[in-house]
Amino acid sequence: MNLSSTIKSIQDIMRKDDGVDGDAQRLGQLTWMLFLKVFDQREEEWEDDDTSYKSPLPEALRWRNWAAYVPGVDGKKAPQKAASDIIGFVNNQLFPALKELEIPVFDADKDNATSVALHKVIRGVFEDANNYMKSGTQLLAVIEKLEEAINFHDFKTRANIGDVYEQLLNDLRGAGNAGEFYTPRAITAFMADRINPRLDKRETVMDPACGTGGFLTAAIDHLRNQITTKSSAEDKRAIEDLIRGIEKKQLPHLLCTTNMLLHGIDIPSQIEHKNTLGIGWNEWSANQKVDCIITNPPFGGYEDDGVGSDYPADLKTRETADMFMALIIKKLLNENGRAAVVLPDGFLFGDGIKGTLKKLLLQECKLHTIIRLPKGVFAPYTTIKTNLLFFTKGARVDDGSEHFHTDSIWFYEHPYPPGYKSYSKTKPIRLEEFKPEQDWWGDESDDFASREENEFAWKVDFKSKREQAEAAAAPHWANAESLNNQASALDNRIRDLRDSIKGVSDKSQRQSVEDDIEVLKTESEGLRLKARDAQAAGDRLYWPIYNLDLKNPNAPEEESHDPDELLIKFKKLLGEIEETENQLKSELAAALSHHFSDKEA
Numbered sequence: 001m002n003l004s005s006t007i008k009s010i011q012d013i014m015r016k017d018d019g020v021d022g023d024a025q026r027l028g029q030l031t032w033m034l035f036l037k038v039f040d041q042r043e044e045e046w047e048d049d050d051t052s053y054k055s056p057l058p059e060a061l062r063w064r065n066w067a068a069y070v071p072g073v074d075g076k077k078a079p080q081k082a083a084s085d086i087i088g089f090v091n092n093q094l095f096p097a098l099k100e101l102e103i104p105v106f107d108a109d110k111d112n113a114t115s116v117a118l119h120k121v122i123r124g125v126f127e128d129a130n131n132y133m134k135s136g137t138q139l140l141a142v143i144e145k146l147e148e149a150i151n152f153h154d155f156k157t158r159a160n161i162g163d164v165y166e167q168l169l170n171d172l173r174g175a176g177n178a179g180e181f182y183t184p185r186a187i188t189a190f191m192a193d194r195i196n197p198r199l200d201k202r203e204t205v206m207d208p209a210c211g212t213g214g215f216l217t218a219a220i221d222h223l224r225n226q227i228t229t230k231s232s233a234e235d236k237r238a239i240e241d242l243i244r245g246i247e248k249k250q251l252p253h254l255l256c257t258t259n260m261l262l263h264g265i266d267i268p269s270q271i272e273h274k275n276t277l278g279i280g281w282n283e284w285s286a287n288q289k290v291d292c293i294i295t296n297p298p299f300g301g302y303e304d305d306g307v308g309s310d311y312p313a314d315l316k317t318r319e320t321a322d323m324f325m326a327l328i329i330k331k332l333l334n335e336n337g338r339a340a341v342v343l344p345d346g347f348l349f350g351d352g353i354k355g356t357l358k359k360l361l362l363q364e365c366k367l368h369t370i371i372r373l374p375k376g377v378f379a380p381y382t383t384i385k386t387n388l389l390f391f392t393k394g395a396r397v398d399d400g401s402e403h404f405h406t407d408s409i410w411f412y413e414h415p416y417p418p419g420y421k422s423y424s425k426t427k428p429i430r431l432e433e434f435k436p437e438q439d440w441w442g443d444e445s446d447d448f449a450s451r452e453e454n455e456f457a458w459k460v461d462f463k464s465k466r467e468q469a470e471a472a473a474a475p476h477w478a479n480a481e482s483l484n485n486q487a488s489a490l491d492n493r494i495r496d497l498r499d500s501i502k503g504v505s506d507k508s509q510r511q512s513v514e515d516d517i518e519v520l521k522t523e524s525e526g527l528r529l530k531a532r533d534a535q536a537a538g539d540r541l542y543w544p545i546y547n548l549d550l551k552n553p554n555a556p557e558e559e560s561h562d563p564d565e566l567l568i569k570f571k572k573l574l575g576e577i578e579e580t581e582n583q584l585k586s587e588l589a590a591a592l593s594h595h596f597s598d599k600e601a
Contacts, residue, residue, distance in 0.1 A: 006149035013141045019134035028251050030142075032129050035258045036063045037146050039122075042266065056101070056118040061094055069147045079143065083136035090131045090139070098126035117269040124273045125257050128250035183214045183296045183342065184377060186431040187388070191340040192218035194369075194390060194441065195292050199226040202238060203291035208276040208332060209324060210245030213256035215294040216271075217263050219243060240265050244290065248275040277303055277323050281310045284331040291334050296342035297324035300384075315360075317353045325357050329364055333393040339365075345385045349549035358546040362406040362462065365391040368448065370548065371437065372413045375564075376423035383564070392444065407463040410448065412437055413456045413552045455554050462545070469542045476538030483531035490524040533586055540583065 010030060014020045020029055040063035046053045059065055066089065069077040081089060101123040104116055133139045197203045197219055205219040223239045243265065247253040253273045260268035299321035308316065308323050315326045321343060328339055347354055348370075361367055371388040378386065394405030414437070416422070423429050440457060442450040453459060494517050501513045 006145050010142050010145045013138055013145070014133070017133045017135045017138045020132045024251065025132045028129070028254065029132050031254050031258050032126070032131075033067075033142065033146060034150070035125060035254070035261065036067070037150055038258070038261050040064050040068075041150075042261065046266075054115070056115060056122055058097060061097055066094070067143050067147075069144060077147075079140050081140075083140055086136045086139055087131075087134065095126065095129070095131060098122060099129075101126075114267060117267045121257065121267060121269050121271075124271075125254050127273070129254055182212055182381075184429050185214065185218075186429045186433065187296075187342070187377070188214040188218035188294070189221070189431050190434045190437070191215065191294050191342075191388060192222045193438070195294055195338050195340045197223060197242070197292045199223045199231075199235060199238065199242075201291075202242065204242050204244060205292045205294065206244040206246075206290040206332065207295045208246050208293070208327065209295055209297045210247045210256055210271065211252045211296070213245060213259040213271070215296070216243050216245050216256070217259055219292070219294060220263050220265070240267065241270075243270055245271045246274060246276045247271065248273075248278075275307070276327065277320065278307050281308075281312070281331070284327075289332060289334045289337065291337050293328055293332055293337070293339040293341070295324070295328075295340075297321045299344050299347070314356055315353070319353070321347060322353055322357055325361070329357075329360055329393075333365075335393055335395055337393045339389075339391055339393075341389045343387055343389055345387065345549055348387060349547050351543060351546070355543055355546045358548065361391065362546075363402065363404050365393050366405045367391040367409055368406075368444065369410045369412065369441075372411060372552075373429075374414060374416055374422075377429050379422070379424055404463070404466065407461075409460045409462050409548070410451060411458050411460065411550060411552070412440070413555065415456060453554060456552070458553055460550060465545045469545045473538035473542040476534045476541070480531045480534035480538065483527045483534060487524045487527035487531065490520050490527070494520050494524070536586060 007030070011026050014026045014029060020026055043053070043055055043062075055062060066080055066086075069079055072078040079086075101119055103119040103123060133142075192215065195205075197205045205216070205223075207213075207215045210216055220239060220243060223242065227235055243260075245256060247256055250273070253271065257268050257271050260271060297320060299319075301320045302318045303320060303323065305318075308318060311317075311323070311326060315330075317323060317326075325341070325343075325347075328341065333339055347358075367389060369388075369390040371390075373386050373388065375383050375385050378384070391406075397403040414433070417430075417433060420427065436456070440451060440454075442448040451457070451459070497513050497517050497520075501510050504510055
C-alpha cells in the first residue's frame with residue numbers, strides 16, 4: 001500500500017471513532033501523531049550524528065517508548081500499550097506534559113540554544129492541540145498504519161511524504177473554514193519563483209500569516225534549487241535561518257510546524273504561534289524586517305476590539321487583510337525588499353481605508369505587477385476573484401514632498417486553460433499555466449524593459465493619471481484651504497469678541513457683542529460648508545486614480561450571463577447612480593447657498 005492510500009485508510013479508521021468530528025479534526029489528530037512519529041525518526045538521525053544528543057521529551061513520552069510497535073515474544077510486532085490504557089495515557093500523561101514542557105534557560109556557556117529551541121517548538125505545537133479519539137482500538141489501528149507507512153530513513157518515502165502531506169492540506173480545502181489556511185501549490189510556487197529569494201545573498205523570507213506553510217515550503221524549495229555541487233555545507237544550513245512564519249491559530253500552526261519538519265527544517269523554531277496583528281505597532285523593530293514577503297493574508301475577517309488600536313490614525317481598521325498590508329508596507333519590508341501578496345478584488349476597487357492603503361503602497365513601494373486571477377482558484381473555500389500583487393519597497397525620501405515610487409503598473413490577466421470555465425477541487429490551477437507570465441516577466445533591474453502588451457497584458461501610466469488628477473483637483477483643494485483659512489480668521493475674531501466681554505455686566509453692551517458673534521458664527525459655518533464642498537469636489541477628481549480594478553483593454557468585449565458578475569455590475573451601477581445623485585445635490589446646495597448668501601448681503 002502506498003503512502004497516499006495509507007493516509008486515506010487512516011482517515012477511514014478515524015471516521016469510525018465517535019470522538020473525531022469532521023475533516024479538520026481528523027487532520028489535526030493525524031498531524032500531531034505524524035509530528036511525534038517524524039520527530040522521533042529525526043531524533044534517531046541526530047543521535048547517530050551526535051552521541052551526546054539529549055531528547056527534549058521525557059523518555060516515557062518519546063514515540064518509540066509508547067506508540068511504536070515492537071516485537072513480542074512470538075517475534076511479531078505488537079503495541080506497547082493495551083487498547084484499554086492508551087487513551088488514558090495520551091489524555092492524562094502525554095498531552096499535559098507536552099503542553100507544560102519546561103523550557104531550559106538559555107546558557108551561552110553550555111551552548112544549549114538547540115535544546116531551548118526544540119523545547120519551544122514542541123511546547124508550541126501542543127499548547128492548544130487536542131486528542132479527539134476516544135477508542136483505544138481505533139487509536140492503535142492508526143498508529144499501526146503510521147508505523148507501516150512512515151519510514152523517514154527510506155529515501156523514497158522521505159521524498160514522497162512532503163508531497164502526500166501537501167495533498168492532505170489540499171484535501172482540507174473542503175473542511176469547513178479550514179480551507180482559508182491553504183493556498184494552491186501552483187500559486188505558492190509561482191509567487192516564490194517571481195520573488196526569487198537569493199541564497200547567496202542570504203535573503204530572509206517571511207509569511208506573517210503562514211497558515212499551513214505553503215508559501216514557506218515553496219520558498220524552501222526555491223532556495224534549495226540554488227544549491228550546486230560548489231555550494232558549501234553552510235549554504236545548506238543557512239536555509240533554516242532564512243525562513244520565518246507567524247500563525248495565529250493552533251491547527252494551521254501545528255500543520256505548518258510538521259510541514260517544516262517534513263521539508264527538512266530540523267528545528268522549526270522560526271514558526272511562531274501568535275497573532276501578527278496583535279503585536280503593537282511600535283513593538284516592531286528594524287531587525288525584524290525581512291528581504292522577501294510572500295503571503296495570502298486572511299481577508300474578509302475582522303480582528304477583536306483593541307487589536308490594532310495603536311495603528312496610525314489614518315491606517316486604523318479592523319479588517320484583517322488591510323491591517324496586514326499596512327504592516328507589510330510600513331514595518332516588515334527592508335528597503336528594496338520584495339513582496340508578493342494575494343488580495344481580493346475588493347482591495348483593488350475599495351475606497352476609504354483601502355484607498356489610503358493603496359496611496360501608501362504606491363508612495364512607499366514600486367507596485368510593478370498585478371496578476372489578475374479568474375474565479376474559482378480558491379474554490380470551494382471561496383469563489384471571490386483574487387489578485388497577486390508584486391511590489392518592491394522604495395528607498396526613504398525625507399524632503400517633505402509627496403514622492404511616489406510607482407510610476408507605472410503592469411497588469412496581466414491570467415486566462416483559464418482551454419476548455420475550462422472555472423477551477424475546482426478536481427481541476428485546480430496548475431503551475432505550468434504560469435509559463436506565459438514567466439516568459440513575459442523580464443527583469444526589475446531594467447524596469448521590465450522587455451515587457452510588451454498582448455491580449456492578456458497591459459500597462460497603466462499611473463504617474464500621468466496622478467499628475468492629471470492632482471492638477472484637476474488642485475484648484476478645488478486650494479479653494480477649500482482658502483475658505484477654511486477665512487473661517488479660521490472669523491473663529492479667531494469670535495474668540496476675541498468673547499474675551500472682550502468677560503467681566504462686562506452691562507446687558508446692552510454684552511448683547512451687542514453676542515449679536516456680532518452670531519453673525520460671524522453663521523458666516524464661519526457657511527465658509528466651512530463651502531470648504532467641505534470644495535474639498536469633496538477635489539477628492540472626487542483625485543481619489544478614483546486608486547481604483548486598481550481595471551479591465552483589460554486588449555480583451556474582446558464579452559457579455560457575461562454569470563449571475564454573480566451581473567449582480568456585481570448591478571451594485572456597481574447603483575453605486576455610480578448614488579454617487580452622481582450626491583454630487584448633484586452637493587453642487588446644487590453649494591449654488592443655492594451662494595445665491596442666498598448674495599441675497600442676504
